[in-house]
Amino acid sequence: MEGRPPPGIVVVGTGNESSGDDGAGLRVARALLREPLPPYVSVYEAGMAGLRLIDLWMGCDLCIVVDAMDAGEPPGTIREFGGAQAALECLGGAGTGVSSHGARLKEALELGAALGPPYVPGEVRVIGIQADPERVRFGTEGLSPEVEAACEQVVARIHELLANL
Amino acid sequence: MSKDVNRTVKVDYIARVEGEGALDIEVKDGEIERLFLNIFEPPRFFQGFLVGRKYDEVHEIVSRICGICPASHQITALTAIEDAMGVKVTERTVKLRRLLALAQWIQSHTLHIYMLAAPDFLGVESVIALAGTHPDAVKRALSLKRLGNDLTAAIGGREVHPVTPVVGGFTAMPGRETMLALRERLVKAMDDAFATVELVSIFSAPDFTWDAEHVSMRGEGEYPVNRGKLISNKGLAVTPKEYRDYIKEKQVAHSNAMHSYVQGRGSFMVGPVPRLNLNLDNLGDPAKRALKLSGVSFPTQNPFHGAAARAVELVQAIDDSVKLIDEIDWSGLDDRTVSVNRGQGYALTEAPRGTLYHSYRVDREGVVQFADIVSPTAQNLNNMEADLRRLVPGLLNLSEDEMTLKCEMAVRNYDPCISCSAHFLKVNVRRS
Numbered sequence: 001m002e003g004r005p006p007p008g009i010v011v012v013g014t015g016n017e018s019s020g021d022d023g024a025g026l027r028v029a030r031a032l033l034r035e036p037l038p039p040y041v042s043v044y045e046a047g048m049a050g051l052r053l054i055d056l057w058m059g060c061d062l063c064i065v066v067d068a069m070d071a072g073e074p075p076g077t078i079r080e081f082g083g084a085q086a087a088l089e090c091l092g093g094a095g096t097g098v099s100s101h102g103a104r105l106k107e108a109l110e111l112g113a114a115l116g117p118p119y120v121p122g123e124v125r126v127i128g129i130q131a132d133p134e135r136v137r138f139g140t141e142g143l144s145p146e147v148e149a150a151c152e153q154v155v156a157r158i159h160e161l162l163a164n165l
Numbered sequence: 166m167s168k169d170v171n172r173t174v175k176v177d178y179i180a181r182v183e184g185e186g187a188l189d190i191e192v193k194d195g196e197i198e199r200l201f202l203n204i205f206e207p208p209r210f211f212q213g214f215l216v217g218r219k220y221d222e223v224h225e226i227v228s229r230i231c232g233i234c235p236a237s238h239q240i241t242a243l244t245a246i247e248d249a250m251g252v253k254v255t256e257r258t259v260k261l262r263r264l265l266a267l268a269q270w271i272q273s274h275t276l277h278i279y280m281l282a283a284p285d286f287l288g289v290e291s292v293i294a295l296a297g298t299h300p301d302a303v304k305r306a307l308s309l310k311r312l313g314n315d316l317t318a319a320i321g322g323r324e325v326h327p328v329t330p331v332v333g334g335f336t337a338m339p340g341r342e343t344m345l346a347l348r349e350r351l352v353k354a355m356d357d358a359f360a361t362v363e364l365v366s367i368f369s370a371p372d373f374t375w376d377a378e379h380v381s382m383r384g385e386g387e388y389p390v391n392r393g394k395l396i397s398n399k400g401l402a403v404t405p406k407e408y409r410d411y412i413k414e415k416q417v418a419h420s421n422a423m424h425s426y427v428q429g430r431g432s433f434m435v436g437p438v439p440r441l442n443l444n445l446d447n448l449g450d451p452a453k454r455a456l457k458l459s460g461v462s463f464p465t466q467n468p469f470h471g472a473a474a475r476a477v478e479l480v481q482a483i484d485d486s487v488k489l490i491d492e493i494d495w496s497g498l499d500d501r502t503v504s505v506n507r508g509q510g511y512a513l514t515e516a517p518r519g520t521l522y523h524s525y526r527v528d529r530e531g532v533v534q535f536a537d538i539v540s541p542t543a544q545n546l547n548n549m550e551a552d553l554r555r556l557v558p559g560l561l562n563l564s565e566d567e568m569t570l571k572c573e574m575a576v577r578n579y580d581p582c583i584s585c586s587a588h589f590l591k592v593n594v595r596r597s
Contacts, residue, residue: 052324055311107293114296115303 008040009165010060010121011158014067014105016048020140021075021131025066027143027151028129032158041162053108054119063121064161066154067105068136068147069128076146077130078154083123125161127154188572189419190557197557201419202550202576212536220246220505220531221332227523227538228326233276235326236269236317237516238523238538240391245523246332248405249510250531255499258334263390264489265320265327266514270390270482272313273517274437274475277580278361279306282472285574286368302364305357309479312347312354316486319343333501341495348490351483358480359455365476366460370469371571375555377466377548378427379439380412382515388447388481389440391514396443398464401427405511408522409537412544424547425539432547435519436579437474438465449488452481468552471578505531516541518580542581549576 013029015022029045037043044056057063071079112120129151132144143151191199211230215223224242228235240262247254279302280292289295296303314324319339321327329335380397382389395403403411414423427433441448441456442464448456456463461473509526519541526535552575560568 047325051307051310052314054307055314110293111296111303114293115300119304119307 008061009042009162010057010063011041011043012046012049012053012056012063012065013044014046014049014053014065016138018140019138020135021129021143021147022068022136024068024129024131024143024147024151027148028066028127028154028158031151031155035155038162049108051108051111053105054112057112057121057124059118061122062165063124064158065105065124065126066158067126067128068131070133070136071128071130073130074146075130075132075135075144076150078150078157079128079130080157081126081128127157129154188553188576190553190572192557192561195558195561197554200550200554200557202546202553203419203422212538215525215533215536218533220250220525220527220533221503223525223533223536224330224332230538230540233273234269234516234518234521236265236321236330237514237521239327239330240266241512241514241516241521241523242525243330243332244391244512244514245405245510245525246527247510248512249508249525249527250332250504250506251508252333252503254334257493257499259391260489260493261320261335261338262330264486264493265317265330266390266516267482267486267489268313268316268320270313270478270517271316271486272310273580274479274482275306275309275313275361277475277517278365278472278479279303281577281580282368282475283364285570285577286365286370286472302360305360309354309357309361312350315350316347319347331501333503334499336498338495338498344490344493344495348487351487351490355451355480355483358476358483359458361479362455362458362473362476365472366458368460368472370461370467370473371556372467373469373552373556373559374466375552377468377551378430378433379442379466380427380433380435380520380544381440381443382513382520383443384447386447388444388449388452388478388485389515390485393513395513395520397427397433398439398443399427399430405513405522405524408511408513408539409524412522412539414539414543422543422546424550425544426547432551433544434468434548434579435541435544436471437478437517437519438468438471440515440519441474441477448477448481449484451484452477455480468575468578471580505529509535518542519545542579545579545581549579549581552578 011029011032013025015025017023017026026045029043032043046053046056129147131147135144187203189199189201211227215226218226223246224239227238227242230238284291284295287295289298292303317327318324322329322337329337378397378399380395380401382393383396384393395401395408401411411428412425413428414425417424445463455477459473459477461470507527507529509524511524514521521541522539524537525533527533553572556575560571
């Protein structure tokens with residue numbers, strides 16, 4: 001990729017921390033950025049990124065996307081989806097309702113998939129954290145306790161994924 | 166259409182800078198009875214909460230008006246604040262700001278041409294469908310957009326909301342090596358820009374022209390970005406300070422955004438088409454070549470030539486960026502001497518979508534007492550309706566779908582800052 005070293009594994013946290021639980025993905029990315037990681041792992045706080053996500057994951061072997069979701073589960077429930085198709089199905093459902101950027105991640109995945117490699121990662125894994133729908137409102141500060149706890153579990157889960165590659 | 170549908174536009178989307186638009190048209194006996202375009206316009210709120218903030222916070226706050234052209238808002242705010250307090254900046258700062266603005270033009274024009282216009286003119290549903298029919302064009306778009314992002318990040322310190330521009334100059338400069346690597350990519354991107362011109366040259370614009378007033382800044386010996394006078398094809402010639410004497414706004418009942426007009430005349434258009442029309446002699450040689458290849462005979466009064474104008478400006482922006490990288494001394498950092506004084510300042514710049522106006526009054530502590538921001542979309546709204554009023558009578562024989570598409574395209578010509586703009590545009594047409 002022009003101007004940047006080819007990443008091996010990319011972890012992307014997306015969301016909007018001005019909308020309460022919608023900031024879950026960012027919280028996970030920030031926690032990972034504070035910890036020592038192998039040199040082939042790049043972590044991004046991607047905020048409300050849309051098609052820029054393609055720039056971040058372009059050419060990588062594995063991209064782990066962490067995002068808040070609304071799958072109608074109790075707040076803090078963690079769901080993991082493997083493969084771009086599964087991710088698309090998940091995002092095409094309830095996920096887009098709660099998150100103001102869900103559709104954007106979906107579009108970036110769809111566009112990448114339509115163009116093929118390297119525009120789509122070799123493998124995509126989406127980790128969704130069920131938000132408290134009452135706490136996904138613009139102007140809400142901080143995460144609900146359930147989502148905060150889930151973020152810690154997701155950080156541990158990502159370490160586990162990286163260790164088992 | 167039921168009244169319920171008409172009432173769907175609410176100003177509830179503060180979190181989403183792209184906002185929403187709705188178009189409401191009612192035709193009776195072949196005459197337009199009702200034609201309303203309503204767009205949520207964020208700057209109004211910003212003007213309120215800027216009051217009471219310090220002079221050095223303003224550019225940070227206004228960059229959040231827009232996620233697409235934050236650098237344009239920053240540069241305009243900084244220039245207006247500096248004008249208010251009498252702060253002088255170096256020529257290098259002016260050039261760095263110009264380069265930062267051009268990086269935004271590259272991104273924004275690329276997105277407009279490939280994500281908004283190309284699907285319309287090539288008859289596909291979206292850029293995702295375009296990836297199936299024209300994969301190389303989409304790959305080119307992503308590459309150009311990435312270049313714009315990387316250039317923004319190099320100068321502004323961050324891809325989206327730049328952090329290095331401050332009152333009086335910059336807090337950091339990229340190294341020469343970084344800029345030379347970007348220069349190389351810009352030179353290569355010129356091929357992509359010409360391929361873009363080739364793509365838009367096959368776009369078939371509806372035959373639609375009228376004598377709209379075209380307003381743009383005009384640079385002295387340079388394509389206008391962050392300095393120059395505001396002129397029009399009907400004799401306007403004003404400095405930033407005089408802007409409010411000539412460009413007025415009025416409230417309209419159907420929209421939360423005000424309608425702009427030229428004093429004593431009417432609506433006017435800002436953006437790439439007027440900018441190009443009024444600055445043809447300020448183009449560099451590559452852009453002059455692009456002009457000939459664009460398939461459009463400039464100057465043009467057809468608003469559907471927006472994509473062609475943007476493609477020519479894409480060439481101009483890349484050419485200008487290369488020249489600026491060559492001209493700027495990439496070593497050291499200019500001293501920033503800022504003395505806080507009371508006063509009122511004014512600034513005009515050319516954002517990707519057109520002329521952007523900021524004005525601030527600060528007290529002797531540098532606290533903002535008054536803020537006035539007029540975005541390109543705010544200025545264009547009145548003219549979008551004027552276009553539609555002239556366009557709709559010629560569309561009445563079309564199917565509802567075709568008529569809706571043409572009306573949407575007429576709005577998308579302006580790339581109103583409701584980013585996915587168009588995807589959210591609800592069109593209600595009633596015929597009786």
